[in-house]
Amino acid sequence: LRYEEILNGERPMVLGDAEELRAVMANLLDNAIKYSFQDVKVRVEVSATDDSHVLVKVHDSGLGIPGDQLKRVFKRFYRVPGRDLARVKGTGLGLFIVRSVIKKHGGRVLAESAGEGQGSTFTVQLPTN
Numbered sequence: 001l002r003y004e005e006i007l008n009g010e011r012p013m014v015l016g017d018a019e020e021l022r023a024v025m026a027n028l029l030d031n032a033i034k035y036s037f038q039d040v041k042v043r044v045e046v047s048a049t050d051d052s053h054v055l056v057k058v059h060d061s062g063l064g065i066p067g068d069q070l071k072r073v074f075k076r077f078y079r080v081p082g083r084d085l086a087r088v089k090g091t092g093l094g095l096f097i098v099r100s101v102i103k104k105h106g107g108r109v110l111a112e113s114a115g116e117g118q119g120s121t122f123t124v125q126l127p128t129n
Contacts (some may be wrong), residue, residue: 036062065113
């Protein structure tokens with residue numbers, strides 16, 4: 001893993017439950033790895049958008065998500081259909097938990113992808129309180 005600080009020397013702080021926020025990051029990183037091809041490439045960016053929010057972006061170069069599925073991936077027990085799900089273990093709860101925790105902390109989460117085979121980006125926005 002390579003760590004790169006993209007914060008202009010500042011360390012924005014987010015107040016919240018450390019275990020829950022750790023679970024969010026673990027889920028996002030686990031998915032980025034699970035849904036990647038053999039050559040796993042995951043990048044995490046952290047930035048302060050202004051004095052009141054922090055963004056954490058998890059980019060992967062994996063399977064990607066069809067546009068019509070981007071909002072559905074956060075639903076409980078939902079898994080994108082048509083994938084080789086036997087290869088990828090999961091319950092369809094990870095992103096539901098991510099969304100629930102981030103919402104509880106006053107933030108939001110967004111999924112982006114240019115489509116199948118184009119990778120995905122999950123962006124978490126949290127208030128800095």
